Amino acid sequence: MHVNGKSYTAVWMEGSSVMMIEQNLLPFQFQIYEARTHQDVCHAIKTMITRGAGCIGVAAGFGMAQAFMEAPKNNFSSYIEKAKADIEATRPTARDLFAATHRVFEAGKISVQQALNESNAILSEYVEAGRKIGEFGAKLIQSGYRIETHCNAGWLGLVEWGSALSPIYTAQNQGKEVFVWVDETRPRSQGARLTAWELHNEKVPHKIVPDNAGAYLMSHGMVDMMIVGADRIAANGDAANKIGTLEKAIVAQKYHIPFYVAAPRSTFDHNCATGNDIPIEERTENEVLFQTGIDKHQQMHEILVCSPESTAFNPAFDVTPHELITGIITEDGILSYR
């Protein structure tokens, strides 16, 4: 997709380095982070330099391939085993991470080159999955639709095209008029920062709304459909996604608004029978207590935005039960579990 008119994917490989758009600096600065080792990749996933289920998967796959390239001959398999464990310990919820490390780990048993090929194949598959999700999803979108989305499930989260945003980009490319309500998505504000930035770059009309405005918009007939991404989908169709998704799904049902999840098949985890089996990451309270941004002189600041003596609780995801989901848009078509 585009940044100031130039094409990018969110993660890619150059030589033995994994390159990624530094998403913590967006939308204020556009920088590329170079991960020279699989440890750098671990750092990047953990600190959310790259984020979103797809990008985590691609970065994890590349990191696993790096480990095969780095591993010393005299300690090969224990180095690889440890690298796999380290990569898998970075973020617990995203299914795609584990799928990617597993695939590259298995391929690496044949050869280092095979590990590298596999990690590149993962990237290509995500690009193609995103494109197809867009094709299937765009069929649901009529011209004039006002679509609400939560968090960032665009190309920044899925390497290219995106999951939740791909149908929107595709519908616009087909000449349909679309408008997007962008949930701010506290505490990390991926909606206000990343989704809004993506939509601006692709010239999609949109407005940022506080997460609190969802029920207002829906109860006033201002939302025609909602599309969100997912971090892990259980065998029964329950979907873990950014905190606040469950709330929107409940409100959408109340006002009879179609609620879609968009995700590649790699996000499905058949080892989880239901959403109760999906581990939910709790992140530092500092994400709630502090905010970063730029002042009018373009100077970056981290400021305390809460009462100084108080603490916070910060669960990063919630699980939306399948009965609240109208359909799951995948690269293979639209699935329903209701």
Next chain:
Amino acid sequence: MHVNGKSYTAVWMEGSSVMMIEQNLLPFQFQIYEARTHQDVCHAIKTMITRGAGCIGVAAGFGMAQAFMEAPKNNFSSYIEKAKADIEATRPTARDLFAATHRVFEAGKISVQQALNESNAILSEYVEAGRKIGEFGAKLIQSGYRIETHCNAGWLGLVEWGSALSPIYTAQNQGKEVFVWVDETRPRSQGARLTAWELHNEKVPHKIVPDNAGAYLMSHGMVDMMIVGADRIAANGDAANKIGTLEKAIVAQKYHIPFYVAAPRSTFDHNCATGNDIPIEERTENEVLFQTGIDKHQQMHEILVCSPESTAFNPAFDVTPHELITGIITEDGILSYR
């Protein structure tokens, strides 16, 4: 209530000045704003130096009394009429504002002293209403309850005691153990800034949560009841309150969690048959796009927290229909409209 151990009300009169706690600087700085004229009071209400239905009512009443004191003999009634219109133009949603200007305006027809007496009576009535709301509300609270609240409906919003927080303070005074989940309440974060600050000063255990965490908490059985305030209540029991309240009420119903509104009778507007008749204020998008806070050197900054080229939509209130409200806690007891 208490600030660093010292007793305060949120608004009071000293001589011909209306004094109020400068709520835009909280929780980082504690300052008193002195409104020397009714125009200063208009400015204070409009810019939210004081806020919350009760404080708006008290400040409006005092401002109206100031107008009677200020009015020149040769132009008395047109000065008063204009002052009333100006005060009433400051915030459209809060019912209490109009009730207060009306009362003081009528009393002023007798004498200026009568106007002043009436405005002081309004203050006393809010203090007493807050106290009684606490008494009735505390009966609903069992020791060990974890109570979620949205926005600030504490003593900073109702001069003293508060509406939603008064039952919590009273329950704690009665020796019950209470814990409060404080919704951040974007975009102005009155929860994270004001409610958390109040609770800290009153030593009530609490944690700030992103607004997005509501459904997570409720679906995990971590909330025993929810109490919020109101800005205007229609004749059928529909209640306008801070944006995001409707969303929480819908989620609370889904998980069978009691959802209470707490408000003095002055918040009821029998001229509004239903919530559809309540005017909803739309505020500037800058409240969503920018945030203020302090850096680690205690320096205050206003920073942009959204994508620089995007715009925002900022409705300030929503209306919760009466069928989602378990009961309305008033100074006269608990009302149900279901």
